[in-house]
């Protein structure tokens with residue numbers, strides 16, 4: 001595109017036609033048009049040429065011709081964009097910043113370039129990277145210096161898929177502007193029209209290094225509408241408009257300025273379950289609606305092209321009285337067909353991907369990325385058949401199996417797609433994954449084998465490129481936006497946290513909490529080799545067998561064991577060889593020999609040898625909080641125990657609804673979580689009785705499958721329940737008070753009062769927890785007996801930490817990284833860099849017994865259980881040395897059992913290349929005394 005397009009004066013006629021005529025000056029025709037306009041009618045104009053002719057030119061000719069020219073203009077920045085001296089987002093008064101002594105990941109050279117040096121930011125832009133010329137610095141006054149002390153510095157993170165601001169945090173009844181339910185195909189809707197500027201997620205996102213997010217409408221619609229990229233920082237104007245990264249043309253409405261090159265537009269599409277189910281229809285219906293919508297757009301486009309052909313060849317007589325063919329509802333979809341829109345398509349399964357690729361070829365438009373894309377790794381050739389450039393895959397690291405579409409997810413998808421030459425983006429779908437933790441998505445796929453350079457690019461440069469914004473964000477390059485993050489460790493280390501974030505050169509933290517970290521965390525972490533597993537994932541269409549190989553009679557010899565931690569959590573002293581290693585023989589679920597001499601002992605004869613390469617044996621993790629073991633696909637009740645109504649006369653036992661060998665349980669087992677404690681999924685106040693069971697068992701009939709068939713009595717007290725909080729408390733009080741123990745519920749209430757089983761109350765609000773503590777004291781005073789109460793959830797528990805400790809009430813924190821999803825979880829303790837303590841640390845420091853449960857979407861989820869190791873490493877690292885390894889391990893083992901009233905399983909997990917709390921280790925075996933086996937994984 002050239003500068004000519006900026007001037008409608010010379011967008012007259014087609015060049016080849018003009019050349020056949022005597023040369024006109026730039027000014028002649030516009031001048032004549034003005035005369036024509038003043039005549040208030042058609043202009044009759046004598047064109048001097050060999051066959052002198054008369055043209056009838058309508059008064060809208062100039063605008064029509066500009067519009068026609070621009071129809072084919074390629075979107076993007078003006079060609080001289082990088083000559084800009086000041087950003088269009090520059091905040092006047094922002095002081096220049098010199099970031100000194102940084103390790104700079106620039107995004108250049110396919111994400112492999114790392115420079116050691118300085119970075120200079122001014123006028124809202126990056127001015128120089130690496131070596132900064134003195135002449136440049138001398139041109140500025142009042143430069144602030146930020147000494148990075150060698151730390152990693154990267155571009156701000158870019159989230160290709162977020163609903164922050166349209167989905168509400170905290171969620172309130174009057175909020176929620178993600179999905180329109182008016183119709184399925186609505187290219188005319190715009191996410192910016194629903195963007196709430198007061199959402200809690202912006203500042204939390206910045207605390208995770210996120211600076212730009214593409215705000216997509218939801219997936220309830222086939223075409224959900226137009227998406228807009230925003231920067232997360234506060235603006236002086238405090239408006240959604242002021243947050244926009246680069247306003248696409250047409251933002252101001254239907255009045256498009258055709259004199260400037262169009263900027264990229266973005267559009268959300270969705271196929272598969274969501275649009276089909278919301279409109280109670282099938283995939284067949286949804287795809288017909290797509291074709292119908294695209295056909296409508298195509299007809300408009302063809303009419304425009306015909307019109308413009310006439311206009312551009314001066315055949316005005318054909319256009320007499322005919323307006324330019326356009327339709328405000330469909331103009332954005334017409335622009336898709338003109339290649340001016342980045343189409344972001346939510347699409348999971350092979351069937352959906354194939355359908356959509358056919359659609360692109362039928363109507364000839366490109367897809368920027370398939371989002372979620374849980375099966376793209378299984379069908380790379382389908383993506384390569386798409387019209388134009390193969391779409392990128394914008395995926396989750398672990399969020400999966402919540403519905404059929406997500407069932408065949410693989411943690412190896414990212415590496416497999418990269419190996420197939422396809423682009424990979426990790427995205428949040430905020431608040432599906434909380435966008436503050438977008439970087440953690442990259443860390444996980446890196447752990448499973450995506451190369452370092454590609455993993456970093458997947459949350460910075462690649463999403464910037466996929467949304468057509470790589471001319472200004474996603475890289476550290478001169479003339480790019482000054483969006484920069486200084487990290488406290490290598491960004492691919494678990495728990496990497498910004499110490500400072502600059503957006504448009506504006507520092508986001510006045511004072512950040514900086515946790516001191518070991519120098520070893522400044523390098524990229526070593527990770528295990530998963531080549532064989534990645535191959536198996538594809539070979540089995542996403543469902544590789546996960547059952548462990550259980551050895552009952554055969555001995556297993558673990559060699560090169562650096563550390564042994566016993567089931568109480570204490571380090572076991574063992575004899576060692578000169579390299580500091582020991583050996584262990586296990587058989588039938590028991591350790592039968594420990595020490596270097598075991599290698600040659602009778603116990604080791606004929607043993608399976610497993611080299612731990614400096615690894616460890618450590619107590620297996622125990623999980624509570626997610627419904628793992630009660631459902632294969634949580635959203636599909638036909639694969640699940642199902643929901644409890646209101647437990648009344650009978651009290652459901654989770655033990656009766658257990659499903660063994662679910663994929664979430666087996667994957668958790670492969671990552672060191674050997675046992676689940678699960679309560680029936682409640683619908684009212686009382687949900688029932690929990691069970692402790694083994695994730696390694698294949699069937700309830702197997703020996704040792706059930707650790708404890710009745711663990712605790714579970715109740716939920718929530719501000720979101722149908723009943724009022726005061727009614728819920730009243731019913732609970734009545735249940736616990738003496739003399740009212742009728743029926744089965746009474747029997748278990750009596751057991752609680754007698755101290756035989758704990759009462760586990762799911763509650764998040766500090767007000768509710770304080771009331772529960774008061775109720776406990778009241779009931780105990782009346783009965784004269786103490787009972788055991790545990791809070792599960794406890795997002796706001798840090799506000800009553802002292803009182804919890806005094807009452808000896810422990811908390812299972814769900815989840816260890818808090819987010820204000822709703823009102824009762826609003827008052828979070830966010831942790832570094834915003835606060836010194838996290839919820840977990842504040843409770844521990846107050847002397848509360850704390851356990852942690854898994855992460856997930858909106859709360860603990862079954863798919864999140866496997867990540868317990870990562871979650872604990874994170875908690876330990878952000879404690880800044882206050883939490884010992886033993887104390888960290890207890891959070892997911894002994895403390896869970898203690899707070900849920902369960903005897904220890906005695907399971908020991910064997911890890912290769914490090915212990916359970918070393919990122920780079922891999923779980924390779926489980927010694928299970930209750931099941932009498934040694935499992936090889």
Ligand SMILES: *[C@@H]1O[C@H](CO)[C@@H](O)[C@H](O)[C@H]1NC(C)=O
Nearest residue numbers: 110111418419421451453454
């Ligand atoms: C970028 O690097 C990755 C991993 O190192 C490699 O797989 C990929 O082919 C590279 N891409 C390009 C365009 O060089």
Ligand SMILES: *[C@@H]1O[C@H](CO)[C@@H](O)[C@H](O)[C@H]1NC(C)=O
Nearest residue numbers: 100101102117148149150151
């Ligand atoms: C950069 O910081 C590191 C760590 O503090 C220090 O060892 C090194 O000397 C510094 N380099 C320069 C050039 O200041």
Ligand SMILES: *[C@@H]1O[C@H](CO)[C@@H](O)[C@H](O)[C@H]1NC(C)=O
Nearest residue numbers: 246247248249250251252257
């Ligand atoms: C929208 O209108 C405002 C006010 O006239 C103008 O400053 C801005 O540049 C326009 N934006 C676009 C994208 O056209």
Ligand SMILES: *[C@@H]1O[C@H](CO)[C@@H](O)[C@H](O)[C@H]1NC(C)=O
Nearest residue numbers: 517518519520521522881918
């Ligand atoms: C830092 O990490 C290294 C390697 O893991 C370890 O040897 C060292 O003890 C750690 N230093 C501190 C102070 O924790």
